[in-house]
Amino acid sequence: MRKSIKIGQKVFKFKKDALAYYKAILNSYNFGESLNDSDYEAIVDLLSYDYFNSLAADEASEEENRELLEMDENNADENQESISIIDVQVARVQFNTKCFEVFFNDDTSEYISYIILINNKKYDxxxxxxxxxxxxxxxxxxxxxxxxxxxxxxxxxxxxxxxxxxxxxxxxxxxxxxxxxxxxxxxxxxxxxxxxxxxxxxxxxxxxxxxxxxxxxxxxxxxxxxxxxxxxxxxKECNSSRIAMARVKKTAKDLTIK
Known part of the structure; x- marks a missing residue:
């Protein structure tokens, strides 16, 4: 029997319904616009869905799920300097297309694909x-x-x-x-x-x-x-792949971890 998809508190009967929901959010904003509160929460839930499904067992009980969530909340309270999401915007990427860009409180950001996150199977x-x-x-x-x-x-x-x-x-x-x-x-x-x-x-x-x-x-x-x-x-848009490059020695421009 096909399982429904639960992302946050929202339940989708089919995967295609979840994809359509997030596509509608993406297309409702112009480039550079921040998401409103409800759409912001939907993206945060989607990011949690990705990690949660990679860690939790397929048949995890509600009690186990609750314990995991309580553990995360307690850890967050203990570490006030933890990295957190402060904004989600619609960004312009290759071929003038849209994607979600998540901004963090450490001045970093990351592009995410709702399609990849929803289609992501259990981690091997x-x-x-x-x-x-x-x-x-x-x-x-x-x-x-x-x-x-x-x-x-x-x-x-x-x-x-x-x-x-x-x-x-x-x-x-x-x-x-x-x-x-x-x-x-x-x-x-x-x-x-x-x-x-x-x-x-x-x-x-x-x-x-x-x-x-x-x-x-x-x-x-x-x-x-x-x-x-x-x-x-x-x-970000640089093509970081250098397929034709052979093994090279470290150069003066290379940055290293101190």
């Missing part, structure tokens, strides 16, 4: 591990970007290291240079540590992010990533 061991690795180095990546701005910012703008275009914070992302893309770093780490993905345990932090339950594993990946990552601060 590979995807869980990759996501936990990504979340392990989130702060390190943020500090690299902050350090670049602290060193080179002129009136709130720095040069994109790919194009040389002066850009604002929200127009830039931190990119891993090939050949050591983030995916490659994760794969090599698994090989070096001879990791059995089936035995890894996960938890949820106070930002409702997937993290390793074992902090030693988190610290081990952070150290490995620090030793391998060659980073650049580039504009």
């Amino acid at each position: 061991p590979e995807k869980l591990f990759y996501t936990a690795c990504r979340n392990s180095v989130h702060l390190d990546i943020h500090l690299v970007k902050q350090g670049y701005f602290d060193s080179y910012s002129v009136k709130g703008q720095v040069k994109c290291q790919e194009t040389g275009i002066l850009s604002k914070w929200t127009e830039l992302v931190v990119d891993h240079r090939q050949p050591n893309t983030f995916s490659i770093i994760v794969d090599r780490f698994k090989e070096v540590k001879n990791t059995d993905l089936e035995t890894i345990e996960y938890a949820s932090n106070d930002q409702n992010q997937i993290i390793f339950k074992d902090d030693n594993l988190t610290q081990s990946f952070k150290a490995y990533h620090k030793s391998k990552a060659n980073l650049r601060v580039v504009r």
Whole structure:
């Protein structure tokens, strides 16, 4: 029997109904407009839906669900400096199309696709591990970007290291240079540590992010990533793939985690 989809308090009988609901929200705004309160909450619920379905068992009881939510609320109260969403806007992306852009209180933002989030199936061991690795180095990546701005910012703008275009914070992302893309770093780490993905345990932090339950594993990946990552601060629209690039040595322009 086909299961209904519950996102926040809203229940959709079919996936297509959920897709139509979020498409209607997206198309009701012009580029650069912030969502109203109810639509904002719908997007926040959608982001929570993505993480919750990756962590909770398919047949989790209501009591288990309630315990998870209470744990998240308690952790948020204990950490007043946690990263949180402050705004959601409709952004202009490639080919003049629309997408949601989520802004956080640490001056970062992220494009999201409601289609990907709704279609996202339960995380498999590979995807869980990759996501936990990504979340392990989130702060390190943020500090690299902050350090670049602290060193080179002129009136709130720095040069994109790919194009040389002066850009604002929200127009830039931190990119891993090939050949050591983030995916490659994760794969090599698994090989070096001879990791059995089936035995890894996960938890949820106070930002409702997937993290390793074992902090030693988190610290081990952070150290490995620090030793391998060659980073650049580039504009979001830059094509970060460099398929034809062979293995390269670190250059003076590469940014490293301090």
